Amino acid sequence: MPTSDTGGALEEIQIFANSPYSVQVFEVLTDGPTTGRALAEQTGASRSTVSRILTKGESRGWVDSEGSQYELTDMGETMTNEFHDFLQTVKGIRHLGEMIRFLPPPARELDPRHLRDADIITPTETNPVKPFDYLAEWIRAANKKRSLARLAVSRFVKLIHDQSVQGQLDTESVIEASWFDTLGAEPKQIPIWQTRAERGDVLVYDGDVPISLHIIDRTVGFWLSEDDQNGVEGLVVTDDPAVVSWARSLYEDYRAEAKPLNPTMLPEA
Incomplete structure (x- = not known):
């Protein structure tokens, strides 16, 4: 993979990794359209944190908004699901720890x-x-x-x-x-x-x-x-x-x- 492609991929991963609330916000959105206020209530994040995450999501084409409603695009849903699976894989590796070699x-x-x-x-x-x-x-x-x-x-x-x-x-x-x-x-x-x-x-x-x-x-x-x-x-x-x-x-x-x-x-x- 060219370096530029790797850099772009890492930037998108960083959107999830920048805040522990990022994954939660996108996972809540997989349940369907909702408001920024509802996202803050369900994730425990501040309204400003949720707004920042949604703005980044919209800039990547992962989130669409209409009025106060936000929803994932097909790309956003795919990215969220794939990152969720990756996160669970990392948790599995960490859970096995040194036992993984056995x-x-x-x-x-x-x-x-x-x-x-x-x-x-x-x-x-x-x-x-x-x-x-x-x-x-x-x-x-x-x-x-x-x-x-x-x-x-x-x-x-x-x-x-x-x-x-x-x-x-x-x-x-x-x-x-x-x-x-x-x-x-x-x-x-x-x-x-x-x-x-x-x-x-x-x-x-x-x-x-x-x-x-x-x-x-x-x-x-x-x-x-x-x-x-x-x-x-x-x-x-x-x-x-x-x-x-x-x-x-x-x-x-x-x-x-x-x-x-x-x-x-x-x-x-």
């Missing part, structure tokens, strides 16, 4: 604005397993769970099994096939996996699973970790519809290529 590759496809209200559960000095405790309580209260994972965390294996056997949890998991090669080191878990294999609620994916996520009822949680590492930096939890839709689609993609866990794949207990 996003698993598939989650990097998400628009950060859909994570701006997510809960980010991280280990603390007093509770280094806080994300795991959170997930355990979440599972205990759940009705339905679908998981896509690189591996099965031992502390959840019996919990999920017990909840399922008691009829409290409808569960299904797609797990990376190579993880089952390590199961010989956990002989106490083998009977549980044999039972789950017989129930048909475990599928194995013959390849790399680049994310560990849980779709529990209408909420999604996915783990934050270093690339290609199993260490946990935190757990992101959200019920944002776009993230839930993304997670369900991702799960179904891997599920379609997975095969039911065959009891013969398991080592002897």
Whole structure:
């Protein structure tokens, strides 16, 4: 983009950024024509501040006026909507903070604005397993769970099994096939996996699973970790519809290529 075009774009962005009231004034106008006095009352801005914002909007062709009534033009509505989306994206990035570098590759496809209200559960000095405790309580209260994972965390294996056997949890998991090669080191878990294999609620994916996520009822949680590492930096939890839709689609993609866990794949207990 030529420098002059960049400069013009930045000037228009500055109209929104000059005052915290600018975005509010234009967003109120997306609801329809109104007066400067009403805009001041709804935004808490002074009449002079509102007048200055409207004048700048008119100079850019974003606002039309007739008498005391002001309304957005098509250009103004588009600019307002696009800036609103940009603002939400920035909020999402700021909310993730340093955790953004631990996003698993598939989650990097998400628009950060859909994570701006997510809960980010991280280990603390007093509770280094806080994300795991959170997930355990979440599972205990759940009705339905679908998981896509690189591996099965031992502390959840019996919990999920017990909840399922008691009829409290409808569960299904797609797990990376190579993880089952390590199961010989956990002989106490083998009977549980044999039972789950017989129930048909475990599928194995013959390849790399680049994310560990849980779709529990209408909420999604996915783990934050270093690339290609199993260490946990935190757990992101959200019920944002776009993230839930993304997670369900991702799960179904891997599920379609997975095969039911065959009891013969398991080592002897």
